[in-house]
Ligand SMILES: Nc1ncnc2c1ncn2[C@@H]1O[C@H](COP(=O)(O)OP(=O)(O)OP(=O)(O)O)[C@@H](O)[C@H]1O
Ligand SMILES: *[C@@H]1O[C@H](CO)[C@@H](O)[C@H](O)[C@H]1NC(C)=O
Ligand SMILES: *[C@@H]1O[C@H](CO)[C@@H](O)[C@H](O)[C@H]1NC(C)=O
């Protein structure tokens with residue numbers, strides 16, 4: 011009885027059609043199985059060289075091998091190679107040798123990065139090739155390191171600015187550097203991104219924190235990175251933490267409102283970042299590749315730049331923009347644009363758009379468009395916000411600091427009001443429900 015019923019699921023179609031259907035189903039089943047298998051095989055062969063656990067683990071094994079041989083070192087090597095307190099979790103990104111992995115460090119998620127997978131692919135430290143490490147004074151090392159930092163950032167490394175603290179860190183050494191230390195430092199200094207993060211560490215909450223390094227790999231805090239396909243650009247669920255941390259009623263009843271509230275807070279942090287990058291360093295910092303993927307959000311909802319390949323301080327920006335041109339289009343460098351001076355056939359060295367303008371265009375417009383806002387879109391403040399964003403997108407505010415300041419303040423004011431309105435309503439309700447939003451630690 012049982013095998014028969016199992017053999018013929020479509021019994022009601024009649025005995026003959028039943029047999030034919032069974033054969034057909036079996037055939038389709040087999041075809042699907044074969045297709046999936048071949049796809050899986052293709053996927054494995056194509057991507058075996060890319061972001062796989064196997065490959066990542068082999069890279070880390072090589073790193074630890076070289077640590078044990080005394081070729082490289084770093085403050086994380088002991089945890090990675092001896093105590094196993096730094097554990098590989100998964101591969102996030104691999105392309106042209108650039109490796110990004112997720113790991114756990116003392117139970118905390120971190121991201122391990124290196125521009126090239128092999129230590130030997132980095133250039134050696136020149137002076138080490140013709141003299142012994144013990145003959146090199148720390149002063150020499152610091153001198154070369156400072157030169158490298160200065161070149162990379164395109165800045166004068168003045169006493170008053172960023173890299174000073176870092177060079178002091180290098181300075182505070184009584185014994186000379188070992189060969190492994192110098193080699194590791196040198197590999198790290200060949201990664202512009204590392205220099206950038208490290209130099210701005212103590213000055214900016216909008217730059218990802220570097221936690222340590224081993225050889226050519228360095229660890230940064232793990233954050234919630236943006237994705238263009240996400241409706242809110244950043245996964246708000248990940249920021250809220252696991253569901254059991256969320257008090258009942260927070261996600262349920264006030265879900266949409268809570269999300270809008272978080273988006274507004276993140277937008278405020280974007281504004282803070284804009285003014286910080288404009289005013290708080292000795293030179294204006296330009297972001298020429300603005301997209302959700304290049305930013306991430308901390309648990310406290312601060313916006314952090316995680317990909318700074320296209321971030322330049324003013325002097326370097328001017329060098330990049332000053333090109334020969336016959337047309338304004340020749341003067342576009344990703345999100346940084348200037349105008350073509352047709353008399354000289356040269357692009358202006360001053361950027362004509364601004365970080366704020368591009369953020370309004372590529373991020374705020376996605377958040378604050380009528381379609382995404384849904385039911386709340388006609389509220390007066392939301393309409394005001396849409397207008398403010400539109401004005402921001404349309405105004406080439408690069409050089410006109412007064413104009414761009416006004417736009418910035420208008421956005422700040424609307425967003426602040428929106429948040430105040432939201433929290434006034436919520437505390438009213440929250441009192442009866444036992445503060446449902448305390449889970450967010452605002
Ligand atoms: N601190 C971080 N926290 C969480 N995820 C991160 C972090 N840093 C990087 N990632 C993830 O790893 C991916 C790749 O990192 P990264 O941005 O450094 O590479 P990339 O610089 O974008 O490469 P490319 O320069 O070719 O665009 C990112 O898209 C992001 O999803
Ligand atoms: C890194 O080193 C390994 C082993 O020495 C080698 O097989 C691999 O091709 C190297 N990768 C690169 C990008 O040089
Ligand atoms: C930087 O500071 C050091 C000591 O703090 C001083 O000797 C040096 O002259 C300063 N350099 C500049 C360029 O001001």
Ligand SMILES: *[C@@H]1O[C@H](CO)[C@@H](O)[C@H](O)[C@H]1NC(C)=O
Pocket residue numbers: 334
């Ligand atoms: C730009 O133009 C000048 C003179 O018109 C020329 O000498 C120079 O080589 C050009 N530079 C580039 C990069 O084309």
